[in-house]
Amino acid sequence: MSSSEFYDTAQALENYIRFCQEIGIEELPSGGTEIAGAEKKNGVVLLSDQEGSESLSCQTLSEIREELGDCTRCRLCETRRSIVFGEGNPKARLVFVGEGPGRDEDIQGRPFVGRAGQLLTKIIGAMKLERKDVYICNVVKCRPPGNRNPEPDEVESCEPFLAKQLESINPEVIVCLGSVATGLMLKLKNFKMAQLRGTFHQYGNSRLMITYHPAALLRNPSLKKPVWEDMKLVMKELGISISG
Numbered sequence: 170m171s172s173s174e175f176y177d178t179a180q181a182l183e184n185y186i187r188f189c190q191e192i193g194i195e196e197l198p199s200g201g202t203e204i205a206g207a208e209k210k211n212g213v214v215l216l217s218d219q220e221g222s223e224s225l226s227c228q229t230l231s232e233i234r235e236e237l238g239d240c241t242r243c244r245l246c247e248t249r250r251s252i253v254f255g256e257g258n259p260k261a262r263l264v265f266v267g268e269g270p271g272r273d274e275d276i277q278g279r280p281f282v283g284r285a286g287q288l289l290t291k292i293i294g295a296m297k298l299e300r301k302d303v304y305i306c307n308v309v310k311c312r313p314p315g316n317r318n319p320e321p322d323e324v325e326s327c328e329p330f331l332a333k334q335l336e337s338i339n340p341e342v343i344v345c346l347g348s349v350a351t352g353l354m355l356k357l358k359n360f361k362m363a364q365l366r367g368t369f370h371q372y373g374n375s376r377l378m379i380t381y382h383p384a385a386l387l388r389n390p391s392l393k394k395p396v397w398e399d400m401k402l403v404m405k406e407l408g409i410s411i412s413g
């Protein structure tokens with residue numbers, strides 16, 4: 170190994186340790202953390218059946234929120250306290266898409282503010298960004314009771330509003346957090362997250378990165394390493410220096 174390769178490796182290790190500290194890992198995961206699909210890094214998977222949002226007229230986020238109104242398009246309206254539309258920079262270069270609001274989000278009317286949300290905030294910080302720099306939203310805007318996964322018909326009812334949000338923001342990179350967002354954005358039904366993450370896909374004009382939901386990281390800390398690998402690719406795509 171040359172001295173520059175050694176320096177790069179040491180720098181990468183230091184960055185990873187710093188990321189672990191940022192997101193609260195006290196012990197480094199050992200074993201079983203090979204990055205699936207790593208050989209596909211920087212590749213692009215183009216999906217021919219992807220519909221994107223070309224049929225939608227471009228609106229501002231406030232116009233889209235107004236159109237959503239006091240929505241009763243699916244049964245989730247019956248149990249929600251708040252519609253959690255999304256928040257952040259309307260011209261963000263980076264958008265995170267989760268699954269749906271949880272209890273804290275339903276109470277506060279804001280996305281990703283519970284434990285998983287706090288972890289996402291730390292991940293964004295580790296990427297040298299702040300929440301106000303990015304945009305954060307979910308596939309469904311109302312909390313599924315008991316935090317169950319949204320049903321396909323609920324996703325179908327709410328999806329046009331996510332598509333419009335993404336068209337309006339037109340980000341360079343979209344990060345799908347978890348399988349619900351991934352299935353919707355890539356129009357897939359049966360898939361393994363490990364096979365799709367670690368490489369860029371395409372959604373309209375945006376590069377699409379698949380990664381694990383922060384709630385999954387809380388349950389299984391060994392997933393933090395692949396998430397950091399994914400976020401490093403996103404940083405590189407956005408021209409954010411990983412070292413230093």
Ligand code: SF4
Pocket residue numbers: 237240241242243244245246252309310311323326327
């Ligand atoms: S989840 Fe979406 S479609 Fe269903 S009621 Fe809420 S805002 Fe409307």
